[in-house]
Amino acid sequence: MSQRLLNLLEPVVTDLGYELWHLESVGAGRSSVLRLYIDSPEGIALEDCEKVSREVSALLDVEDTSSSQYQLEVSSPGMDRPLVTADHFQRFIGERARINMFAPVAGQRKFRGTILAVNGDMVDLGCDDQTYSLATGDMAKARLEPVFEE
Template sequence: MAVLTKRLQQMLEPVVEALGYELVLLEFSPSTKSALLRLYIDAPGGISIDDCERVSREVAAQLDVEDPISGGYRLEVSSPGLDRPLVKPMHFQRFVGEQVRVQLLVPRDGRRRYIGWLRHAGCDGVRLQTKDGLVELAYADIERARLVPEYDRE
C-alpha cells in the first residue's frame, strides 16, 4: 500500500506542478469496492473550484494512461483548508507562530498527540510550545500534523 502511494506521488506531483500548483498531500485509501485518491493542492493566491477541476482533469488523464490503481477508485482534489496538513519542512517553516496539532508515529513519554504553538521549524524537526512546556519533535517521528483553525483554538 505504501509503495503504491509513493508511486502515485511520484507520478502525479510533476503533473500538478506543471499546472502551477503545489501538491501539498496525496492520500490513497484502498478498498475492495472503490478506493479513494485524494489530492490537496495549493497556490500562492489560494485555490478555487476551477483550480480543483483543472487539476482533476489532468490527473485523471494521467491515471488513465498509467493505470496504476487496479479496480475502481474515486478521485478528489481539494484545497488544504483552514486545518491544512503540514507535510514537508517548508510547510512547517511557513507557519511558524501558528498553533498546530501533531500526532507521532510512536508514543513519546506515553503521548502521541501534541497541540502547541509552532515556535521553530528547522531542517530536522520542530519546536512546539505546549501548555506543558517546550517540546522538540523530529520530522521523522511525526505521523501527521495540521494547523489548528482559529475557531478551534484552545
C-alpha cells in the same frame, strides 16, 4: 503513498500552476480514494480542483498505475491543512498546530501548541511552558490549527 505516483502527478499539478500540497490514498478495493490537496498563493476555487482532476484522471488512465478502481478527489488543504513535511512546518512557524504521534513522547501522544522552529526533520512545538522536539517521521497526524479572532 507511493513515491512513483507522487513523481508522476507532481509535475502535472505544477505545470497547471499549483502546488501539490499532499497526496494520500485511503481505503482499499472499490472504496479506494486517491486524494490530492492542491494549493496556490491566490487560494483554490472549485474550478481549480476541476481542472486538476481532469488532467490527473487523464494521466492515470493512460499510465494505468493500479489495477484497482479508485475515486479521485482534489481539494484545497483548507485552513486546518495537513502538515506532513518539514517544509510544511517551516512555512507555518509561529502558527498553532495539533499533532498526534505514533508513540508517546515525554509520556503523551497528543500535542497542541505553536510551531517554534524546524531543524531538519525535527519540529519544535511550544505547548504551555514546555517545548517538545517532535520528528515528522513519527507523527501519525499533524494539522494546522486555525485561530479565529473575535
